[in-house]
Amino acid sequence: LAKTTQPISMDSYEGQEVNITCSHNNIATNDYITWYQQFPSQGPRFIIQGYKTKVTNEVASLFIPADRKSSTLSLPRVSLSDTAVYYCLVGPRNSGNTPLVFGKGTRLSVIA
């Protein structure tokens, strides 16, 4: 199962674009890359998912280079309410012996 590495924390001012990169050197051919957002004392919430190139939704963009060994979550014009922990998750769940492993996440602090 692909292990992920993310920065432990990041700070940003309101209105700026924030990019959080996740490394997953051992990503397998059938692995998807999924990002979740978690506020204190709440369960993680799905943000975006991708397999290759670029994916964009109303919340964020996800950039995946051709080798897929990393991915970057881009949050445009962050606000104070974007302060949260962001998790990058990589892996399939097609196998009966495949636990789904979260990394430690990136704690984003948005400053006014």
Add this chain to the structure above:
Amino acid sequence: EAQVTQNPRYLITVTGKKLTVTCSQNMNHEYMSWYRQDPGLGLRQIYYSMNVEVTDKGDVPEGYKVSRKEKRNFPLILESPSPNQTSLYFCASSPTINSNSPLHFGNGTRLTVT
């Protein structure tokens, strides 16, 4: 409303007293899973289930049991809780076992074992 419901939200108990944390989803999801979250350690998977009567160990299964007798319910059982099981627990589900099915999480159960 589509949701994953965990109960109770908060639980304080003593060492050795058996307890069950319930998890129910109303989305007809096949895949369900339990995680524990501890400071500095992120989310760690305890057990998961790919469908009814199919369960498997995650990263930290010791001291826990689960069952999946119905599709909607996936209870987490602590037969003899110990203080090191004090943690924040999350149940999650997804439509299928395929990797492109996002997880839906419950709001968590904060367990304290004294």
